[in-house]
Amino acid sequence: MKTSLLIFSACLLALLSTVGAALPYPILPPLFADGSSNGLNTFLGLPPKLLFGLALTINPIGLLIGSALLGPMSDRYGHRPVLLLTSVGAAIGHAITAAALLLESYPLFIVARFATGLLEGSGSVARALLADRLDGELRRKALSWLNGAFYMGWLAGPLLAGATLQFGITTPFWVAVAALLLVAALVAATLPPEAPTGATTSWWQVARDRHALNLLREPDLRGLFIITLAYTCGVTGFYEFYPLWLVEVPGYGAQGIAWITAAMCAVMTATTIVAGRPFNGEPLARARRYAFAVAAIIGALVVSNASIGILCIIVYGIPHAFYNAIVPNYCAERFGGAHGQGAVMGLISTTFCLANILMALAGAVLTLIDTRLILLLGAGLTAWSAWRMRGWQRSMQVPVAGALP
Template identity: 30%
Template structure:
């Protein structure tokens, strides 16, 4: 049966969950500009080998997300959200200390594996919000978590580049300080959201990455929405894996233009998450908000693929930003279909699906790009990766709309809830 909110924690507790997600992404982002340089240094300047190892690091991190997210979600259903969130913050901070001190590539790789495990707290943070928020308000709150994700995604690499110019190890120390300070603050102000009487029994069969998918298969509508989510996550992988290569190859943009355009995408997505998700769900309902976001995303990626010049490519960014309506609406639709003692497993399973797409997506889209521009094949279609992303979102739209057509009706939309 659908879960009901347990109690409203103080504003400080909800703000802490928001800051936790933001700092997790900020801490990860600050490493982005310096981690490849450290790898190059450990490999004696061998760029070819360093590139291969960097790809291995990325794959390993996504694999740890796939394995750890369902386990952490199930643990939070059993022991509560608070200890899992706090221990994740503590573990992440200590792991950054390990990477800051890493004397060789092997230790750096171990640190990256641990980072993939401890950075899986987004699932538990989402479950915390589901615990304390009425179902009709969840999409707006999930949108705020998405905004926190975006702030960290934008600010992290910029901060990392600045700090890395001083010392390549400094970003790791700053990331460690942020995570440890957040854990200490949460120890003081974060209340538990899931009381003992609503907790579930923990079993490894249900918590492992494959067993957790049984929850997603428990209802046809839930399974269909999860499949739509996979298509959405997969389409999203086209941005980090292909964006820089694509705009440099097709439009000849320099690093400054690439960075500015990525910042515009990030800001646009945050504006949608903070200011538009709540009103859109209040006016349209979760199902139609999901569909509107997917339609905008599919149109935006189609324009990315077809745009012959840079200004036409930039014109698609507002549509890509409006795609941000989809994630919170999808999460809210799925959270309605599980009980209070299953919110952690649900969010953990979704985190596992993100891990899978994080492993598959970069390979899929880079290979599509290689095929699209290969002279021997002669397609002359550099936009092939984004055409593929558009197809994925169109399929997600059809699937998501069909599986919710005759499912449990939504609650009547209510006025938007102000952030905070």
């Protein structure tokens, strides 16, 4: 496959897959926090905010498991079959989610969101696809463009949700089904068949022995995991609960949340155009500065009124996009050659999923007191991550065999 077609296919794959994941975010907060009763927010008589937090948690649990397994699975069986299976399976998951909303069945909704998350953990496979086949400056640019495609998916998803809600609450999920089936068709048409490696190894052995969390045995990668987990806890705490802030402070509904989210993602997407350009200096030093900027913006949202808070939400995407243009490429160059790009990118994706779980659980409790508390916790964790990154960099061992300096 030509390099340009490879990059285009991976980016379009990322765009279409995140459209499906992003659709529910403008829909869920009003269902659980607008004061009206339904079968979802009255399940077992539990507080609606607690049910909302649990609904946010279950999808990342699936993502956590999927991200830890799918990257190494793609190293073993090839990117093409893994992406085909996960795209079709996630489409089925969104169809079941639509049925759960129609039935107002909270248990079915939870099961569907878990299964969908399990199969949407394939972002690490798309990153590994580029990291495996490209190198040097082109790989850095391609990974930055891939991040831009993921951001564009988060932009398109809320926009589609806001535009199609007038046709019914399940319509956005059927759009997700169509998008993911298109992903499967794209994969089948553009990616060539791959010969499995280690043919005598069963899928269960791969899942047991080669999952991404095995990399935590390496001290340097364990340090990376802790730092990125703290950073992504701040990011996911912000992303999961600023829609609830928009419901409580400016009084926005699903369409208002969708437009604010679209503006934020548009800024992130535009930022990736310049974030992928060459720069001088030490990459982790730049990443630290951007992490501090993210922490400052989340902290500012906590103490802001409606107008300034909305501005904080929108501009948050600028430093976050620069951070994400640096860290994955650094990890691919330093660790991917020795440990496999699928496993390394899977570890990065796993931190995001675990952060979603931890912050959704924390938020389910803290929002019962005040939504701003979970945002404040996120700002503190992001700032700690930026501070700790310097010590991790100094303590790193000699570069591992096969990695770039």
